[in-house]
Amino acid sequence: MLNFDNRFVRELPGDTELRNQPRQVCAACWSPVTPTPVAAPTLLAHSREVAADLDLDDRDMASAEMLAALSGNRLLPGMVSYASCYGGHQFGQWAGQLGDGRAILLGEAVNRRGQRFELQLKGAGPTPYARRADGRAVLRSSIREFLCSEAMHHLGVPTTRALSLVGSGESVVRDMFYDGHPIAEPGAVVCRVAPSFTRFGHFELLAARGEHALLQRLVDFTIARDFPALLVAPGEKLAVWFREVCERTARLMAHWLRVGFVHGVMNTDNMSILGLTIDYGPYGWVDNFDPAWTPNTTDASSRRYCFARQPEIARWNLERLADALAPLLPKPPMAEKAARSAELAAALEHYDEVYSAEFCTAFAGKLGLRSWTPADGELLGELFEVMRLAEIDMTEFFRQLAQLDIDQPDAEVLRESFYREDLRQRFAPDLARWLARYSARLRHDGQPAERRIAAMNQVNPRYVLRNYLAQQAIERAEQGDTQTIHELLEVLRRPYQEQPGRAEFSARRPDWARHKAGCSMLSCSS
Numbered sequence: 424m425l426n427f428d429n430r431f432v433r434e435l436p437g438d439t440e441l442r443n444q445p446r447q448v449c450a451a452c453w454s455p456v457t458p459t460p461v462a463a464p465t466l467l468a469h470s471r472e473v474a475a476d477l478d479l480d481d482r483d484m485a486s487a488e489m490l491a492a493l494s495g496n497r498l499l500p501g502m503v504s505y506a507s508c509y510g511g512h513q514f515g516q517w518a519g520q521l522g523d524g525r526a527i528l529l530g531e532a533v534n535r536r537g538q539r540f541e542l543q544l545k546g547a548g549p550t551p552y553a554r555r556a557d558g559r560a561v562l563r564s565s566i567r568e569f570l571c572s573e574a575m576h577h578l579g580v581p582t583t584r585a586l587s588l589v590g591s592g593e594s595v596v597r598d599m600f601y602d603g604h605p606i607a608e609p610g611a612v613v614c615r616v617a618p619s620f621t622r623f624g625h626f627e628l629l630a631a632r633g634e635h636a637l638l639q640r641l642v643d644f645t646i647a648r649d650f651p652a653l654l655v656a657p658g659e660k661l662a663v664w665f666r667e668v669c670e671r672t673a674r675l676m677a678h679w680l681r682v683g684f685v686h687g688v689m690n691t692d693n694m695s696i697l698g699l700t701i702d703y704g705p706y707g708w709v710d711n712f713d714p715a716w717t718p719n720t721t722d723a724s725s726r727r728y729c730f731a732r733q734p735e736i737a738r739w740n741l742e743r744l745a746d747a748l749a750p751l752l753p754k755p756p757m758a759e760k761a762a763r764s765a766e767l768a769a770a771l772e773h774y775d776e777v778y779s780a781e782f783c784t785a786f787a788g789k790l791g792l793r794s795w796t797p798a799d800g801e802l803l804g805e806l807f808e809v810m811r812l813a814e815i816d817m818t819e820f821f822r823q824l825a826q827l828d829i830d831q832p833d834a835e836v837l838r839e840s841f842y843r844e845d846l847r848q849r850f851a852p853d854l855a856r857w858l859a860r861y862s863a864r865l866r867h868d869g870q871p872a873e874r875r876i877a878a879m880n881q882v883n884p885r886y887v888l889r890n891y892l893a894q895q896a897i898e899r900a901e902q903g904d905t906q907t908i909h910e911l912l913e914v915l916r917r918p919y920q921e922q923p924g925r926a927e928f929s930a931r932r933p934d935w936a937r938h939k940a941g942c943s944m945l946s947c948s949s
Protein backbone atom coordinates (compact mmCIF):
# COMPACT_ATOMS: atom_id res chain seq x y z
CA MET A 424 0.00 0.00 0.00
CA LEU A 425 2.77 2.39 0.98
CA ASN A 426 6.38 2.36 -0.06
CA PHE A 427 8.87 3.20 2.72
CA ASP A 428 12.44 4.45 2.63
CA ASN A 429 13.43 5.31 6.19
CA ARG A 430 16.40 7.61 5.87
CA PHE A 431 16.17 9.26 9.29
CA VAL A 432 16.75 6.02 11.17
CA ARG A 433 19.12 4.65 8.54
CA GLU A 434 21.44 7.64 8.34
CA LEU A 435 21.32 9.04 11.88
CA PRO A 436 22.37 7.27 15.07
CA GLY A 437 19.64 5.80 17.27
CA ASP A 438 19.40 5.11 20.96
CA THR A 439 20.92 1.75 21.92
CA GLU A 440 18.72 1.38 24.99
CA LEU A 441 15.53 -0.51 24.10
CA ARG A 442 13.43 -0.13 27.27
CA ASN A 443 10.55 2.30 26.88
CA GLN A 444 11.23 4.28 30.05
CA PRO A 445 11.70 8.00 30.59
CA ARG A 446 15.37 8.93 30.37
CA GLN A 447 17.93 11.32 28.96
CA VAL A 448 18.94 10.09 25.50
CA CYS A 449 22.44 11.17 24.55
CA ALA A 450 24.50 10.72 21.37
CA ALA A 451 21.40 9.75 19.38
CA CYS A 452 18.71 11.45 17.28
CA TRP A 453 15.94 8.92 17.93
CA SER A 454 14.80 6.03 20.11
CA PRO A 455 13.06 2.90 18.87
CA VAL A 456 9.59 2.66 20.40
CA THR A 457 6.44 0.73 19.59
CA PRO A 458 3.06 2.48 19.75
CA THR A 459 0.87 1.27 22.61
CA PRO A 460 -2.21 -0.46 21.15
CA VAL A 461 -5.67 1.03 21.80
CA ALA A 462 -8.82 -0.87 22.73
CA ALA A 463 -11.37 -0.05 20.05
CA PRO A 464 -10.11 2.15 17.22
CA THR A 465 -12.54 3.81 14.79
CA LEU A 466 -11.66 6.01 11.85
CA LEU A 467 -13.60 9.20 12.58
CA ALA A 468 -12.35 11.21 9.60
CA HIS A 469 -9.59 11.35 7.05
CA SER A 470 -8.25 13.86 4.57
CA ARG A 471 -8.72 12.65 1.03
CA GLU A 472 -6.07 15.07 -0.26
CA VAL A 473 -3.41 13.75 2.10
CA ALA A 474 -4.43 10.18 1.26
CA ALA A 475 -4.04 11.07 -2.43
CA ASP A 476 -0.57 12.51 -1.76
CA LEU A 477 0.31 9.11 -0.37
CA ASP A 478 -1.34 7.27 -3.31
CA LEU A 479 -3.97 5.85 -0.96
CA ASP A 480 -7.55 5.45 -2.23
CA ASP A 481 -10.80 5.09 -0.30
CA ARG A 482 -10.47 1.30 -0.22
CA ASP A 483 -7.01 1.55 1.34
CA MET A 484 -8.30 4.02 3.90
CA ALA A 485 -11.23 1.75 4.80
CA SER A 486 -9.06 -1.35 5.25
CA ALA A 487 -8.51 -3.08 8.57
CA GLU A 488 -4.71 -2.95 8.11
CA MET A 489 -4.81 0.80 7.63
CA LEU A 490 -6.97 1.35 10.72
CA ALA A 491 -4.59 -0.82 12.72
CA ALA A 492 -1.63 1.26 11.54
CA LEU A 493 -3.32 4.64 12.07
CA SER A 494 -4.29 3.73 15.62
CA GLY A 495 -0.85 2.37 16.50
CA ASN A 496 -2.10 -1.20 16.88
CA ARG A 497 0.05 -2.76 14.15
CA LEU A 498 2.68 -1.53 11.72
CA LEU A 499 2.33 -1.86 7.96
CA PRO A 500 5.12 -3.62 6.05
CA GLY A 501 8.10 -1.28 5.66
CA MET A 502 7.21 0.91 8.65
CA VAL A 503 9.63 1.46 11.53
CA SER A 504 8.46 3.19 14.69
CA TYR A 505 10.56 5.64 16.70
CA ALA A 506 10.45 8.86 18.66
CA SER A 507 12.87 11.69 17.93
CA CYS A 508 15.03 13.53 20.40
CA TYR A 509 14.82 17.31 20.70
CA GLY A 510 15.00 20.07 23.27
CA GLY A 511 13.70 23.59 23.29
CA HIS A 512 13.24 27.01 24.77
CA GLN A 513 9.82 27.20 26.36
CA PHE A 514 8.41 30.65 27.20
CA GLY A 515 11.90 32.07 26.80
CA GLN A 516 13.72 29.58 29.04
CA TRP A 517 15.93 26.66 28.07
CA ALA A 518 13.96 23.53 29.00
CA GLY A 519 16.53 20.83 28.21
CA GLN A 520 15.50 17.54 26.62
CA LEU A 521 11.84 17.34 25.53
CA GLY A 522 11.52 14.99 22.54
CA ASP A 523 8.53 13.24 21.01
CA GLY A 524 6.77 12.34 24.26
CA ARG A 525 3.57 11.22 22.58
CA ALA A 526 4.40 11.47 18.88
CA ILE A 527 5.66 8.31 17.24
CA LEU A 528 7.06 8.31 13.74
CA LEU A 529 6.19 5.47 11.41
CA GLY A 530 8.88 6.06 8.81
CA GLU A 531 9.09 7.86 5.49
CA ALA A 532 6.61 6.99 2.74
CA VAL A 533 7.70 7.76 -0.82
CA ASN A 534 4.88 8.21 -3.34
CA ARG A 535 4.82 7.38 -7.04
CA ARG A 536 6.10 10.88 -7.88
CA GLY A 537 9.07 10.37 -5.59
CA GLN A 538 7.78 12.76 -2.91
CA ARG A 539 8.77 11.82 0.61
CA PHE A 540 6.51 12.12 3.67
CA GLU A 541 7.18 11.34 7.29
CA LEU A 542 4.16 9.76 8.97
CA GLN A 543 3.70 10.48 12.65
CA LEU A 544 1.06 9.36 15.14
CA LYS A 545 0.24 11.87 17.87
CA GLY A 546 -1.18 10.32 21.03
CA ALA A 547 0.10 6.80 20.35
CA GLY A 548 1.43 6.09 23.82
CA PRO A 549 4.46 7.01 25.91
CA THR A 550 8.01 7.12 24.62
CA PRO A 551 11.36 7.56 26.40
CA TYR A 552 10.64 11.32 26.14
CA ALA A 553 7.23 11.18 27.87
CA ARG A 554 8.66 12.16 31.27
CA ARG A 555 5.74 11.52 33.65
CA ALA A 556 2.98 12.00 31.07
CA ASP A 557 0.79 9.32 29.48
CA GLY A 558 1.69 9.64 25.80
CA ARG A 559 -1.96 10.10 24.89
CA ALA A 560 -4.09 12.88 23.39
CA VAL A 561 -7.74 13.72 24.00
CA LEU A 562 -10.35 13.76 21.26
CA ARG A 563 -10.96 17.52 21.57
CA SER A 564 -7.35 18.48 20.90
CA SER A 565 -7.05 15.85 18.17
CA ILE A 566 -10.12 17.23 16.35
CA ARG A 567 -8.60 20.70 16.60
CA GLU A 568 -5.29 19.50 15.17
CA PHE A 569 -6.90 17.43 12.41
CA LEU A 570 -9.26 20.16 11.19
CA CYS A 571 -6.93 23.11 11.57
CA SER A 572 -3.94 21.65 9.79
CA GLU A 573 -6.12 20.80 6.80
CA ALA A 574 -7.81 24.21 6.92
CA MET A 575 -4.43 25.94 6.96
CA HIS A 576 -3.28 23.98 3.94
CA HIS A 577 -6.32 25.04 1.95
CA LEU A 578 -5.74 28.65 3.01
CA GLY A 579 -2.30 28.39 1.42
CA VAL A 580 -0.41 28.47 4.73
CA PRO A 581 2.59 26.10 5.02
CA THR A 582 1.70 23.40 7.52
CA THR A 583 2.06 19.82 8.61
CA ARG A 584 -0.94 17.84 7.39
CA ALA A 585 -3.29 15.31 8.94
CA LEU A 586 -4.13 12.05 7.23
CA SER A 587 -6.52 10.67 9.81
CA LEU A 588 -8.39 11.11 13.05
CA VAL A 589 -8.92 7.85 14.93
CA GLY A 590 -10.99 7.51 18.11
CA SER A 591 -9.15 5.18 20.46
CA GLY A 592 -12.15 3.79 22.35
CA GLU A 593 -10.20 4.55 25.54
CA SER A 594 -10.44 7.41 27.96
CA VAL A 595 -7.69 9.80 28.89
CA VAL A 596 -7.67 11.77 32.15
CA ARG A 597 -6.99 15.49 31.90
CA ASP A 598 -7.24 18.44 34.27
CA MET A 599 -8.20 20.88 31.54
CA PHE A 600 -7.55 24.11 33.42
CA TYR A 601 -5.00 22.75 35.88
CA ASP A 602 -7.37 23.61 38.71
CA GLY A 603 -7.63 20.24 40.44
CA HIS A 604 -10.59 18.92 38.45
CA PRO A 605 -9.32 16.00 36.37
CA ILE A 606 -11.91 14.20 34.28
CA ALA A 607 -11.88 11.22 31.93
CA GLU A 608 -12.23 12.30 28.31
CA PRO A 609 -12.36 10.27 25.08
CA GLY A 610 -8.93 9.66 23.57
CA ALA A 611 -7.79 9.84 19.94
CA VAL A 612 -4.78 9.45 17.65
CA VAL A 613 -4.02 11.74 14.71
CA CYS A 614 -1.71 10.62 11.93
CA ARG A 615 0.25 13.68 10.85
CA VAL A 616 2.13 13.92 7.59
CA ALA A 617 4.95 16.26 6.56
CA PRO A 618 8.13 16.05 4.50
CA SER A 619 9.96 16.50 7.80
CA PHE A 620 8.99 16.95 11.43
CA THR A 621 12.44 18.25 12.37
CA ARG A 622 12.27 21.23 14.75
CA PHE A 623 14.69 23.95 15.82
CA GLY A 624 14.92 22.05 19.11
CA HIS A 625 16.56 19.04 17.46
CA PHE A 626 19.63 21.16 16.75
CA GLU A 627 19.49 23.09 20.00
CA LEU A 628 19.65 19.98 22.17
CA LEU A 629 22.77 18.61 20.47
CA ALA A 630 24.44 22.02 20.75
CA ALA A 631 23.49 22.36 24.43
CA ARG A 632 25.11 19.00 25.13
CA GLY A 633 28.23 19.89 23.18
CA GLU A 634 27.60 16.97 20.78
CA HIS A 635 29.02 18.95 17.89
CA ALA A 636 29.94 16.05 15.61
CA LEU A 637 26.39 14.74 15.78
CA LEU A 638 25.04 18.25 15.33
CA GLN A 639 27.07 18.51 12.12
CA ARG A 640 25.69 15.16 10.98
CA LEU A 641 22.12 16.25 11.61
CA VAL A 642 22.70 19.49 9.69
CA ASP A 643 24.22 17.57 6.75
CA PHE A 644 21.37 15.09 6.82
CA THR A 645 18.73 17.81 6.93
CA ILE A 646 20.24 19.71 4.02
CA ALA A 647 20.60 16.54 1.95
CA ARG A 648 17.13 15.14 2.65
CA ASP A 649 14.98 18.21 3.21
CA PHE A 650 16.75 20.97 1.26
CA PRO A 651 18.32 19.12 -1.71
CA ALA A 652 18.22 22.27 -3.88
CA LEU A 653 20.80 23.85 -1.56
CA LEU A 654 23.35 21.12 -2.22
CA VAL A 655 24.26 22.83 -5.47
CA ALA A 656 23.89 26.42 -4.19
CA PRO A 657 27.10 28.42 -3.98
CA GLY A 658 28.49 29.51 -0.60
CA GLU A 659 29.06 28.04 2.84
CA LYS A 660 26.33 25.33 3.17
CA LEU A 661 25.38 25.94 6.76
CA ALA A 662 24.94 29.68 6.30
CA VAL A 663 23.02 29.26 3.05
CA TRP A 664 20.73 26.76 4.75
CA PHE A 665 20.14 28.91 7.84
CA ARG A 666 19.28 31.83 5.57
CA GLU A 667 16.70 29.62 3.85
CA VAL A 668 15.20 28.63 7.22
CA CYS A 669 14.97 32.34 8.11
CA GLU A 670 13.25 33.07 4.82
CA ARG A 671 10.68 30.31 5.18
CA THR A 672 9.94 31.32 8.76
CA ALA A 673 9.43 34.92 7.66
CA ARG A 674 6.95 33.84 4.98
CA LEU A 675 5.10 31.72 7.53
CA MET A 676 4.73 34.64 9.94
CA ALA A 677 3.30 36.88 7.20
CA HIS A 678 0.77 34.14 6.40
CA TRP A 679 -0.29 33.80 10.05
CA LEU A 680 -0.90 37.53 10.26
CA ARG A 681 -2.73 37.55 6.95
CA VAL A 682 -5.27 34.90 7.99
CA GLY A 683 -5.54 35.86 11.69
CA PHE A 684 -3.95 32.74 13.17
CA VAL A 685 -2.38 32.74 16.63
CA HIS A 686 -0.25 29.68 17.34
CA GLY A 687 -0.27 30.06 21.09
CA VAL A 688 2.92 28.13 22.01
CA MET A 689 5.78 29.31 19.84
CA ASN A 690 8.43 27.49 21.82
CA THR A 691 11.49 26.52 19.80
CA ASP A 692 10.45 22.87 20.01
CA ASN A 693 7.33 23.87 18.08
CA MET A 694 9.23 25.58 15.24
CA SER A 695 9.56 23.56 12.04
CA ILE A 696 12.84 23.63 10.16
CA LEU A 697 10.79 23.64 6.93
CA GLY A 698 8.84 26.72 7.99
CA LEU A 699 5.61 24.76 8.47
CA THR A 700 2.98 25.43 11.09
CA ILE A 701 3.49 22.61 13.59
CA ASP A 702 1.80 21.60 16.88
CA TYR A 703 -1.84 22.67 16.85
CA GLY A 704 -2.29 23.02 20.61
CA PRO A 705 -3.85 26.08 22.26
CA TYR A 706 -3.98 27.99 18.96
CA GLY A 707 -6.81 30.33 18.06
CA TRP A 708 -8.24 32.50 15.30
CA VAL A 709 -8.59 36.21 15.80
CA ASP A 710 -12.26 37.15 15.99
CA ASN A 711 -12.42 40.82 17.01
CA PHE A 712 -9.14 42.35 15.83
CA ASP A 713 -6.83 42.56 18.82
CA PRO A 714 -3.05 42.50 18.37
CA ALA A 715 -2.58 41.56 22.04
CA TRP A 716 -4.91 38.57 21.97
CA THR A 717 -3.52 35.20 22.99
CA PRO A 718 -5.67 32.08 23.04
CA ASN A 719 -3.38 30.29 25.50
CA THR A 720 -4.47 30.64 29.14
CA THR A 721 -0.91 29.84 30.27
CA ASP A 722 0.23 32.91 28.31
CA ALA A 723 -2.56 35.23 29.48
CA SER A 724 -0.40 37.34 31.79
CA SER A 725 2.82 37.67 29.76
CA ARG A 726 1.19 37.63 26.28
CA ARG A 727 4.51 36.47 24.90
CA TYR A 728 2.75 34.58 22.13
CA CYS A 729 -0.03 37.05 21.30
CA PHE A 730 -1.14 37.69 17.71
CA ALA A 731 1.04 40.69 16.86
CA ARG A 732 4.22 39.49 18.59
CA GLN A 733 4.52 36.30 16.55
CA PRO A 734 7.01 37.69 13.98
CA GLU A 735 9.22 39.04 16.78
CA ILE A 736 9.08 35.72 18.66
CA ALA A 737 9.89 33.78 15.50
CA ARG A 738 13.01 35.92 15.16
CA TRP A 739 13.94 35.27 18.77
CA ASN A 740 13.55 31.55 18.06
CA LEU A 741 15.74 31.85 14.97
CA GLU A 742 18.38 33.53 17.14
CA ARG A 743 18.33 30.49 19.43
CA LEU A 744 18.81 28.27 16.37
CA ALA A 745 21.69 30.51 15.23
CA ASP A 746 23.29 30.14 18.67
CA ALA A 747 23.04 26.36 18.30
CA LEU A 748 24.62 26.39 14.84
CA ALA A 749 27.38 28.89 15.58
CA PRO A 750 29.89 26.32 16.93
CA LEU A 751 29.88 24.61 13.53
CA LEU A 752 31.20 27.66 11.73
CA PRO A 753 34.89 28.55 11.54
CA LYS A 754 35.94 30.48 14.66
CA PRO A 755 35.32 34.23 14.26
CA PRO A 756 38.29 36.58 14.72
CA MET A 757 39.02 37.59 18.33
CA ALA A 758 37.43 41.00 17.91
CA GLU A 759 34.10 39.39 17.06
CA LYS A 760 34.37 36.58 19.53
CA ALA A 761 31.23 37.36 21.45
CA ALA A 762 29.31 38.20 18.33
CA ARG A 763 27.49 35.72 16.18
CA SER A 764 29.22 34.92 12.91
CA ALA A 765 28.65 37.52 10.23
CA GLU A 766 26.81 35.01 8.02
CA LEU A 767 24.31 34.02 10.70
CA ALA A 768 23.77 37.65 11.63
CA ALA A 769 23.18 38.51 7.97
CA ALA A 770 20.63 35.71 7.69
CA LEU A 771 18.75 37.11 10.68
CA GLU A 772 18.69 40.51 9.01
CA HIS A 773 17.43 38.76 5.92
CA TYR A 774 14.57 37.46 8.08
CA ASP A 775 13.61 41.05 8.95
CA GLU A 776 13.70 42.11 5.32
CA VAL A 777 11.75 39.14 3.99
CA TYR A 778 9.18 39.43 6.75
CA SER A 779 8.61 43.14 6.06
CA ALA A 780 8.32 42.55 2.33
CA GLU A 781 5.97 39.59 2.78
CA PHE A 782 3.82 41.45 5.27
CA CYS A 783 3.45 44.38 2.86
CA THR A 784 2.61 42.06 -0.03
CA ALA A 785 0.07 40.19 2.09
CA PHE A 786 -1.70 43.31 3.31
CA ALA A 787 -1.51 45.04 -0.07
CA GLY A 788 -3.36 41.97 -1.33
CA LYS A 789 -5.90 42.12 1.50
CA LEU A 790 -6.58 45.78 0.75
CA GLY A 791 -6.75 45.20 -3.00
CA LEU A 792 -3.68 47.32 -3.81
CA ARG A 793 -1.40 46.43 -6.69
CA SER A 794 1.65 47.93 -5.04
CA TRP A 795 2.71 49.15 -1.62
CA THR A 796 4.06 52.56 -0.65
CA PRO A 797 5.18 53.82 2.77
CA ALA A 798 1.96 55.84 2.96
CA ASP A 799 0.01 52.58 2.75
CA GLY A 800 1.72 51.49 5.95
CA GLU A 801 0.19 54.51 7.68
CA LEU A 802 -3.19 53.81 6.13
CA LEU A 803 -3.06 50.24 7.40
CA GLY A 804 -1.91 51.35 10.84
CA GLU A 805 -4.92 53.65 11.13
CA LEU A 806 -7.24 50.85 10.05
CA PHE A 807 -5.79 48.51 12.67
CA GLU A 808 -6.42 51.11 15.33
CA VAL A 809 -10.07 51.55 14.36
CA MET A 810 -10.52 47.78 14.11
CA ARG A 811 -9.05 47.28 17.56
CA LEU A 812 -11.02 50.03 19.27
CA ALA A 813 -14.29 49.18 17.56
CA GLU A 814 -13.77 45.42 18.10
CA ILE A 815 -14.23 44.62 14.42
CA ASP A 816 -14.14 41.00 13.25
CA MET A 817 -10.97 40.56 11.19
CA THR A 818 -12.13 37.84 8.78
CA GLU A 819 -15.55 39.34 8.09
CA PHE A 820 -14.16 42.86 7.66
CA PHE A 821 -11.49 42.05 5.08
CA ARG A 822 -13.80 39.75 3.12
CA GLN A 823 -16.53 42.39 2.98
CA LEU A 824 -14.13 45.22 2.19
CA ALA A 825 -14.05 44.01 -1.42
CA GLN A 826 -17.76 44.91 -1.64
CA LEU A 827 -17.14 48.59 -0.91
CA ASP A 828 -18.24 50.97 -3.68
CA ILE A 829 -15.13 53.11 -3.92
CA ASP A 830 -16.96 55.89 -5.73
CA GLN A 831 -19.48 56.22 -2.89
CA PRO A 832 -17.94 54.49 0.12
CA ASP A 833 -20.57 53.42 2.64
CA ALA A 834 -19.73 51.47 5.81
CA GLU A 835 -23.04 49.61 5.53
CA VAL A 836 -21.33 46.70 3.69
CA LEU A 837 -19.22 46.21 6.83
CA ARG A 838 -22.11 46.19 9.31
CA GLU A 839 -21.85 42.45 10.00
CA SER A 840 -18.25 42.75 11.10
CA PHE A 841 -19.13 44.58 14.32
CA TYR A 842 -19.69 42.72 17.57
CA ARG A 843 -21.16 45.69 19.41
CA GLU A 844 -23.71 48.18 18.16
CA ASP A 845 -22.53 50.87 20.62
CA LEU A 846 -18.97 50.60 19.31
CA ARG A 847 -20.19 50.58 15.71
CA GLN A 848 -21.92 53.89 16.30
CA ARG A 849 -19.11 55.39 18.36
CA PHE A 850 -16.47 54.65 15.71
CA ALA A 851 -18.64 55.28 12.64
CA PRO A 852 -17.04 58.69 11.94
CA ASP A 853 -13.49 57.23 12.23
CA LEU A 854 -14.36 54.34 9.94
CA ALA A 855 -16.06 56.65 7.43
CA ARG A 856 -12.97 58.87 7.33
CA TRP A 857 -10.75 55.86 6.81
CA LEU A 858 -12.97 54.42 4.07
CA ALA A 859 -12.88 57.75 2.23
CA ARG A 860 -9.06 57.80 2.26
CA TYR A 861 -8.89 54.16 1.30
CA SER A 862 -11.30 54.65 -1.59
CA ALA A 863 -9.22 57.55 -2.85
CA ARG A 864 -6.13 55.36 -2.68
CA LEU A 865 -7.86 52.62 -4.68
CA ARG A 866 -9.10 55.08 -7.29
CA HIS A 867 -5.53 56.24 -7.67
CA ASP A 868 -4.41 52.60 -7.98
CA GLY A 869 -6.77 52.40 -10.95
CA GLN A 870 -7.49 48.69 -11.05
CA PRO A 871 -10.86 47.70 -12.60
CA ALA A 872 -13.31 46.77 -9.81
CA GLU A 873 -13.92 43.18 -10.92
CA ARG A 874 -10.20 42.45 -11.04
CA ARG A 875 -9.64 43.99 -7.63
CA ILE A 876 -12.56 42.14 -6.06
CA ALA A 877 -11.43 38.81 -7.53
CA ALA A 878 -7.87 39.38 -6.29
CA MET A 879 -9.04 40.36 -2.78
CA ASN A 880 -11.27 37.30 -2.58
CA GLN A 881 -8.25 35.09 -3.21
CA VAL A 882 -6.43 36.28 -0.10
CA ASN A 883 -9.27 37.22 2.29
CA PRO A 884 -10.93 33.96 3.33
CA ARG A 885 -14.67 33.72 3.85
CA TYR A 886 -14.27 30.62 6.03
CA VAL A 887 -11.70 29.99 8.76
CA LEU A 888 -11.83 27.48 11.62
CA ARG A 889 -13.27 29.93 14.09
CA ASN A 890 -12.67 28.80 17.64
CA TYR A 891 -16.36 28.30 18.38
CA LEU A 892 -16.87 26.23 15.21
CA ALA A 893 -14.15 23.78 16.27
CA GLN A 894 -15.73 23.69 19.73
CA GLN A 895 -19.15 22.80 18.28
CA ALA A 896 -17.61 19.98 16.27
CA ILE A 897 -15.90 18.74 19.44
CA GLU A 898 -19.02 18.81 21.62
CA ARG A 899 -21.01 16.88 18.99
CA ALA A 900 -18.22 14.36 18.44
CA GLU A 901 -17.99 13.77 22.17
CA GLN A 902 -21.68 12.78 21.95
CA GLY A 903 -20.84 10.38 19.12
CA ASP A 904 -21.87 12.62 16.21
CA THR A 905 -19.02 13.38 13.78
CA GLN A 906 -21.20 15.12 11.19
CA THR A 907 -19.88 18.61 12.01
CA ILE A 908 -16.27 17.46 11.62
CA HIS A 909 -17.09 16.31 8.11
CA GLU A 910 -19.01 19.47 7.26
CA LEU A 911 -16.19 21.68 8.48
CA LEU A 912 -13.59 19.65 6.63
CA GLU A 913 -15.65 20.08 3.46
CA VAL A 914 -16.30 23.83 3.85
CA LEU A 915 -12.69 24.57 4.77
CA ARG A 916 -11.49 22.90 1.58
CA ARG A 917 -12.58 26.03 -0.31
CA PRO A 918 -12.08 28.88 2.15
CA TYR A 919 -11.96 31.61 -0.50
CA GLN A 920 -15.13 30.58 -2.35
CA GLU A 921 -18.62 31.72 -1.40
CA GLN A 922 -20.50 28.54 -0.56
CA PRO A 923 -24.29 29.07 -0.73
CA GLY A 924 -26.13 27.55 2.21
CA ARG A 925 -23.00 27.56 4.41
CA ALA A 926 -23.55 30.90 6.15
CA GLU A 927 -23.44 29.22 9.56
CA PHE A 928 -19.75 28.46 8.97
CA SER A 929 -18.77 32.05 8.31
CA ALA A 930 -20.79 33.74 11.03
CA ARG A 931 -18.74 35.76 13.48
CA ARG A 932 -18.43 34.47 17.03
CA PRO A 933 -21.83 34.31 18.76
CA ASP A 934 -22.21 35.95 22.18
CA TRP A 935 -22.36 32.65 24.04
CA ALA A 936 -18.82 31.85 22.86
CA ARG A 937 -17.20 35.10 23.95
CA HIS A 938 -15.75 33.80 27.20
CA LYS A 939 -16.44 30.09 26.86
CA ALA A 940 -13.61 27.60 27.41
CA GLY A 941 -12.46 26.20 24.08
CA CYS A 942 -13.79 29.24 22.22
CA SER A 943 -11.76 32.12 23.59
CA MET A 944 -9.53 30.47 26.18
CA LEU A 945 -7.54 27.38 25.38
CA SER A 946 -5.49 25.37 27.75
CA CYS A 947 -2.28 23.52 26.97
CA SER A 948 -3.83 20.41 28.48
CA SER A 949 -4.39 18.16 25.51
Ligand SMILES: Nc1ncnc2c1ncn2[C@@H]1O[C@H](COP(=O)(O)OP(=O)(O)OP(=O)(O)O)[C@@H](O)[C@H]1O
Nearest residue numbers: 521522523524525526553556557558559702703704
Ligand atom coordinates in the same frame (compact mmCIF):
# COMPACT_ATOMS: atom_id res chain seq x y z
N1 LIG B 1 0.43 13.52 27.11
C1 LIG B 1 1.73 13.59 26.88
N2 LIG B 1 2.52 12.51 27.04
C2 LIG B 1 3.83 12.55 26.82
N3 LIG B 1 4.50 13.65 26.46
C3 LIG B 1 3.77 14.77 26.26
C4 LIG B 1 2.37 14.80 26.47
N4 LIG B 1 1.95 16.06 26.20
C5 LIG B 1 3.03 16.77 25.85
N5 LIG B 1 4.14 16.01 25.89
C6 LIG B 1 5.51 16.42 25.60
O1 LIG B 1 5.75 17.69 26.19
C7 LIG B 1 6.55 18.51 25.34
C8 LIG B 1 5.88 19.81 25.04
O2 LIG B 1 4.59 19.56 24.59
P1 LIG B 1 3.81 20.36 23.47
O3 LIG B 1 2.47 20.65 24.01
O4 LIG B 1 4.62 21.40 22.83
O5 LIG B 1 3.77 19.24 22.30
P2 LIG B 1 2.70 18.26 21.86
O6 LIG B 1 1.39 18.93 21.80
O7 LIG B 1 2.73 16.98 22.59
O8 LIG B 1 3.16 17.82 20.45
P3 LIG B 1 3.76 18.29 19.08
O9 LIG B 1 4.71 19.41 19.29
O10 LIG B 1 4.43 17.04 18.64
O11 LIG B 1 2.59 18.65 18.25
C9 LIG B 1 6.85 17.66 24.13
O12 LIG B 1 8.07 17.02 24.36
C10 LIG B 1 5.72 16.66 24.12
O13 LIG B 1 6.04 15.47 23.45
Ligand SMILES: [Mg+2]
Nearest residue numbers: 692693701702
Ligand atom coordinates in the same frame (compact mmCIF):
# COMPACT_ATOMS: atom_id res chain seq x y z
MG1 LIG C 1 4.95 20.56 20.85
